[in-house]
Amino acid sequence: MNLLTTAEQKLSDEFCSRGFLITDAENRAALDEIQSAVAKEAAQFLGIAAPESRIEFFDRIADRVSPSRLNDLRLAVINHLQAAPWFREAYFACARSLIEMLVGNELAMQRGVGFSIQLPEDEKSLLPLHSDAWSEDSPFEVVLWIPLVDVFRTKSMFILPKEHEARWRREMPDYGDRGIDAMFTDMEKDLQWLDIPYGKVLVFTHTLMHGNHVNRERTARWSMNVRFKGLFTPYSDKRLGEFFEPITIRAASRVGMTYQQPSGFAG
């Protein structure tokens, strides 16, 4: 019996058939607060005043930061965000009802935050073609990926659309000796670069092959990613506790988790 509403079924069907959804951030104020905090921390790292235009500041960060300093900037921002008591709730708020609809309303959230800055023409900050489910991640996870600038073409991430997935999964062993870069080269024509303006968010299943490549656009990409999963769905090596924490435990689960049967009967 399927009791999803018509709207829920439509989104569910789209997610299942494409593997991803791009939608408006549900809480624009929360997204703007995150963007503002990142801009302030980045400006502080550079020893300059907070920018008036955050997007212009982010887009043109290559004028102020060399690739050799990039990781220090990235870590400064990550440490600041992870210490901010409001950050995780704000991030979740950007797509809360969508994640609840796709995953469930009893959730575990990744403890840390993935944060990426990709300068134009920087050949070092690359994330090769991969599926997270090939390594430490459970296929029951979804990723909430949020750009802090407009992203498009090579300034964005690519995804292998689901309609091509079965074929490339079959062919992957043929690249066992040649490597993943060779597979990317041959697969490139099938890849989709995701066009996501600031203000929109991406939720995708990382069972799809995805990644990024050299940013050939003129401006830098700033993006964040955090994984969510059903609290009681199977975990892989990214475990509850070390990597994930519960964020929405429901009352019935609280009762069930701590229930104790009567015992001590003598027979």
Next chain:
Amino acid sequence: MRDYAARNSLRYLLSATEYAMPSCFMMLNTLLDELPRLEGAIFFSIFMLPQRKEHRLRIYDRVLAEGCELHAALENVALRSRDDIQAVEDLLDAAFTLPLVPMGGRYEKDEASSEERDRDEFWRSLTAAL
């Protein structure tokens, strides 16, 4: 754990290793007796705590009564006041429920990883809770 202590400005004094026997907490209990002379304890993992809730709650009471803190380096959690107990217990309660859910809460990618997980302390401790 030394790295955790350094990152959190905690003075790392000595380490203690619990005996390997299942459900043995002799070293932990010895450590708890030392609390009046300490600022707290750092556990490698929060899952080293006893699986029985009433035992854990007694430990929290002793730690907090001495004005001490309890930390878990792997999960990066800290218990500094009674307000922190619920979050720690939520994590442990949810984890100890995993063996009861479909697929035992574990996604096995292949047979080898299944055998490896049978030897993995984290999953063994969860299963031992049943």
